[in-house]
Amino acid sequence: MKETPTEAQIASHRLMLRAGMIRQSSAGIYSWLPMGFRVLRNIEQIVREEQDRAGAQEMLMPTIQSAELWRKSGRYDDYGKEMLRIIDRGERELLYGPTNEELITDIFASSVRSYRDLPKNLYHIQWKFRDEIRPRFGVMRGREFLMKDAYSFDLEKEGAEQSYLKMFVAYLRTFARLGLRAVPVQADPGAIGGNMSHEFHILADTGESDLYFDAAFEEYTAEQMLKADFGMVKDLRGLYAAADEKHDAANCPVPDGQLRQRKGIEVGHIFYFGTKYSAPMGAAVTSSTGEQVNVEMGSYGIGVSRLVGAIIEASHDEKGIIWPESVAPWKAALINLRYGDAECTAAADGLYEKFQNAGVATLYDDRDERPGVKFADADLIGIPWHVTVGPRGVKAGVVEFKNRATGETVEITPEAALNRLAVKA
Amino acid sequence: MKETPTEAQIASHRLMLRAGMIRQSSAGIYSWLPMGFRVLRNIEQIVREEQDRAGAQEMLMPTIQSAELWRKSGRYDDYGKEMLRIIDRGERELLYGPTNEELITDIFASSVRSYRDLPKNLYHIQWKFRDEIRPRFGVMRGREFLMKDAYSFDLEKEGAEQSYLKMFVAYLRTFARLGLRAVPVQADPGAIGGNMSHEFHILADTGESDLYFDAAFEEYTAEQMLKADFGMVKDLRGLYAAADEKHDAANCPVPDGQLRQRKGIEVGHIFYFGTKYSAPMGAAVTSSTGEQVNVEMGSYGIGVSRLVGAIIEASHDEKGIIWPESVAPWKAALINLRYGDAECTAAADGLYEKFQNAGVATLYDDRDERPGVKFADADLIGIPWHVTVGPRGVKAGVVEFKNRATGETVEITPEAALNRLAVKA
Numbered sequence: 001m002k003e004t005p006t007e008a009q010i011a012s013h014r015l016m017l018r019a020g021m022i023r024q025s026s027a028g029i030y031s032w033l034p035m036g037f038r039v040l041r042n043i044e045q046i047v048r049e050e051q052d053r054a055g056a057q058e059m060l061m062p063t064i065q066s067a068e069l070w071r072k073s074g075r076y077d078d079y080g081k082e083m084l085r086i087i088d089r090g091e092r093e094l095l096y097g098p099t100n101e102e103l104i105t106d107i108f109a110s111s112v113r114s115y116r117d118l119p120k121n122l123y124h125i126q127w128k129f130r131d132e133i134r135p136r137f138g139v140m141r142g143r144e145f146l147m148k149d150a151y152s153f154d155l156e157k158e159g160a161e162q163s164y165l166k167m168f169v170a171y172l173r174t175f176a177r178l179g180l181r182a183v184p185v186q187a188d189p190g191a192i193g194g195n196m197s198h199e200f201h202i203l204a205d206t207g208e209s210d211l212y213f214d215a216a217f218e219e220y221t222a223e224q225m226l227k228a229d230f231g232m233v234k235d236l237r238g239l240y241a242a243a244d245e246k247h248d249a250a251n252c253p254v255p256d257g258q259l260r261q262r263k264g265i266e267v268g269h270i271f272y273f274g275t276k277y278s279a280p281m282g283a284a285v286t287s288s289t290g291e292q293v294n295v296e297m298g299s300y301g302i303g304v305s306r307l308v309g310a311i312i313e314a315s316h317d318e319k320g321i322i323w324p325e326s327v328a329p330w331k332a333a334l335i336n337l338r339y340g341d342a343e344c345t346a347a348a349d350g351l352y353e354k355f356q357n358a359g360v361a362t363l364y365d366d367r368d369e370r371p372g373v374k375f376a377d378a379d380l381i382g383i384p385w386h387v388t389v390g391p392r393g394v395k396a397g398v399v400e401f402k403n404r405a406t407g408e409t410v411e412i413t414p415e416a417a418l419n420r421l422a423v424k425a
Numbered sequence: 426m427k428e429t430p431t432e433a434q435i436a437s438h439r440l441m442l443r444a445g446m447i448r449q450s451s452a453g454i455y456s457w458l459p460m461g462f463r464v465l466r467n468i469e470q471i472v473r474e475e476q477d478r479a480g481a482q483e484m485l486m487p488t489i490q491s492a493e494l495w496r497k498s499g500r501y502d503d504y505g506k507e508m509l510r511i512i513d514r515g516e517r518e519l520l521y522g523p524t525n526e527e528l529i530t531d532i533f534a535s536s537v538r539s540y541r542d543l544p545k546n547l548y549h550i551q552w553k554f555r556d557e558i559r560p561r562f563g564v565m566r567g568r569e570f571l572m573k574d575a576y577s578f579d580l581e582k583e584g585a586e587q588s589y590l591k592m593f594v595a596y597l598r599t600f601a602r603l604g605l606r607a608v609p610v611q612a613d614p615g616a617i618g619g620n621m622s623h624e625f626h627i628l629a630d631t632g633e634s635d636l637y638f639d640a641a642f643e644e645y646t647a648e649q650m651l652k653a654d655f656g657m658v659k660d661l662r663g664l665y666a667a668a669d670e671k672h673d674a675a676n677c678p679v680p681d682g683q684l685r686q687r688k689g690i691e692v693g694h695i696f697y698f699g700t701k702y703s704a705p706m707g708a709a710v711t712s713s714t715g716e717q718v719n720v721e722m723g724s725y726g727i728g729v730s731r732l733v734g735a736i737i738e739a740s741h742d743e744k745g746i747i748w749p750e751s752v753a754p755w756k757a758a759l760i761n762l763r764y765g766d767a768e769c770t771a772a773a774d775g776l777y778e779k780f781q782n783a784g785v786a787t788l789y790d791d792r793d794e795r796p797g798v799k800f801a802d803a804d805l806i807g808i809p810w811h812v813t814v815g816p817r818g819v820k821a822g823v824v825e826f827k828n829r830a831t832g833e834t835v836e837i838t839p840e841a842a843l844n845r846l847a848v849k850a
Binding site: 030 | 445448450451452454455456457458459461462465482483484485486487488489490491494506507509511513514515517519521528531532535547552554556558568569
């Protein structure tokens with residue numbers, strides 16, 4: 001898009017539209033165009049790998065659920081107008097799932113019988129629907145959105161806490177791999193009590209929530225987060241962090257100089273809720289002593305499509321998006337500066353083939369456009385490395401090699417460019 | 426499941442329920458349990474790779490669409506009760522997409538302007554919904570189902586035919602990789618004329634349709650299909666093939682001895698439909714001479730979730746499923762024959778670790794169950810290779826190595842078993 005879309009109020013929404021990542025098909029419902037889809041898939045894959053690493057098993061629940069199940073848990077009437085309710089041709093009441101506690105509990109109840117099958121953690125990455133009255137901010141608050149939701153099942157509270165901590169670690173690792181700084185904020189655990197509910201907010205100047213937290217959070221590096229363990233979780237849970245509505249300046253335990261105030265975006269939520277669903281829905285197993293015990297459950301969500309927007313909010317400048325390499329749609333943009341120049345085009349074509357053969361995901365800009373347009377577009381869509389082949393460089397045996405994030409540009413040989421990109425793969 | 430479920434009328438539905446691959450959540454709506462999900466994902470990935478190879482670009486359209494779009498094409502009123510219609514909280518008319526011609530045409534119209542951007546082929550793999558009056562046969566005729574649908578856009582009919590042929594080749598390769606024998610059957614091209622519509626039926630004794638076709642089809646091997654090109658497509662299109670309702674025995678061009686009658690299941694459909702949607706929806710590009718030209722379109726579907734059932738229909742015996750290696754949930758079942766026997770368990774544990782390290786997808790059966798139960802379950806869920814570690818074998822330094830498809834069993838060293846599985850990876 002040449003113009004800045006007027007309906008978009010926030011940076012990520014504007015940039016996603018301008019870069020051609022998404023297209024709105026109805027209010028709060030988007031199509032993911034090829035470039036946007038690549039980013040969505042990259043994020044999804046990192047989320048998946050960390051769930052698998054934590055021992056969760058992937059499955060897939062359908063988008064459409066029966067109202068009957070939600071009546072069993074008592075939530076059908078409570079859920080309100082955000083639930084998209086549907087009547088099918090047989091006059092059955094259905095709904096587009098906004099979340100899956102009921103369905104997974106029902107599946108568990110029908111298929112797991114013994115304590116020996118526990119602990120268990122099942123997750124899926126599936127589209128959900130919440131009929132927001134005012135969908136806005138693009139994919140950040142859409143109606144149809146992609147969420148990873150995991151559900152843990154344990155015999156006892158102690159086991160449930162272990163399951164909770166495993167997901168806590170998985171979340172720290174996930175956000176670090178996505179190039180994000182995440183702050184876990186203790187959330188209202190509702191009727192359960194204790195402090196077994198955390199929201200994960202990532203820091204972004206354009207975020208929607210005000211966060212107050214101990215500066216010690218900022219000392220953790222991405223490398224440390226990737227080595228997260230239960231000990232680190234304990235340390236992090238000991239640090240003060242609160243969202244605006246919970247923060248009480250008068251009674252804050254953190255001294256002023258040590259307190260940070262930053263904007264944040266909620267991208268994950270983990271929650272221990274005991275037997276809230278297992279009891280009414282009859283999800284019990286036989287214990288080692290032969291008793292029937294309602295299982296202890298937790299749920300663990302990550303907003304996958306929301307993360308696309310959140311990463312942009314956390315990482316952009318006035319020129320456009322700055323993708324972390326782990327989620328970038330392509331690692332390199334290869335720019336043929338002079339469309340129609342035979343020598344220049346031959347050099348660029350040759351280099352593109354070499355990039356392909358080396359497995360470097362490359363967007364080749366061989367359009368008949370002015371250099372300025374090509375540079376601006378590569379900046380806009382935020383590809384981490386820009387390799388420019390121009391007539392002068394071809395004669396000198398060099399290409400321009402630019403780092404999108406820093407703007408740093410060097411002239412190096414095409415071979416050196418290939419090496420740098422292939423090594424970083 | 427111990428018992429054969431009574432509601433399942435066909436083999437694939439029975440076997441998928443018994444093996445714990447799926448669980449029905451509402452009529453014609455299924456959850457994919459971890460094992461079923463692995464198979465679904467493997468099939469999806471093969472379909473994706475062949476679409477990419479053919480030059481199609483992946484994207485993702487939402488499940489929920491606006492009624493307005495379907496009014497533009499004139500199909501909203503025509504579609505009937507199979508369309509799941511939804512009213513949202515703002516009283517807007519929505520629907521759960523049964524297919525995507527309207528939406529993709531709208532996206533194309535808004536984003537592509539010039540003949541220089543053609544040809545283009547966009548696809549997605551997304552859940553669809555058809556509100557069947559009588560959903561049955563498990564995932565073979567479910568209401569919520571996963572489909573790959575691709576849409577091609579060309580300036581002229583000649584280009585559209587090339588796009589069609591590319592997809593024809595991709596389909597031959599896809600089904601060959603899935604271990605299936607597919608017969609392309611010329612279908613009714615509707616108002617367009619010509620013979621640019623084919624259904625792909627796979628052969629299965631328990632199939633739903635009766636196919637009549639030239640025996641020459643059976644001479645094509647999977648290896649040949651993997652080398653399919655336009656020439657082979659031309660040859661195949663020259664061979665007689667017809668479904669029951671089209672076959673006219675009296676006027677069949679194939680002599681009796683050369684005519685085969687087999688049962689089949691439709692798993693794909695490719696279709697050239699010209700400007701049927703581009704004209705009413707204004708999807709035009711500027712040609713090289715400056716004219717506005719409505720684009721020539723085709724659509725290309727594969728029933729991904731249906732294929733899970735179709736493959737089972739084509740490949741099972743009285744003991745259970747026989748997965749082709751390319752889609753099997755795991756390549757090997759490792760069976761510890763004697764739960765509780767320290768020596769046997771140590772050997773099996775050690776071998777499992779070696780399989781893991783060698784990247785052999787392995788289901789490790791270390792349950793406290795009788796050998797007969799374990800063998801029966803490995804047969805039921807159809808894992809291609811069964812490696813059994815028993816006390817006698819451990820002493821002799823061998824394991825049992827069984828081919829699920831042929832039943833052939835040999836005693837070989839654990840190292841030899843590992844080599845065979847790793848080599849075939």
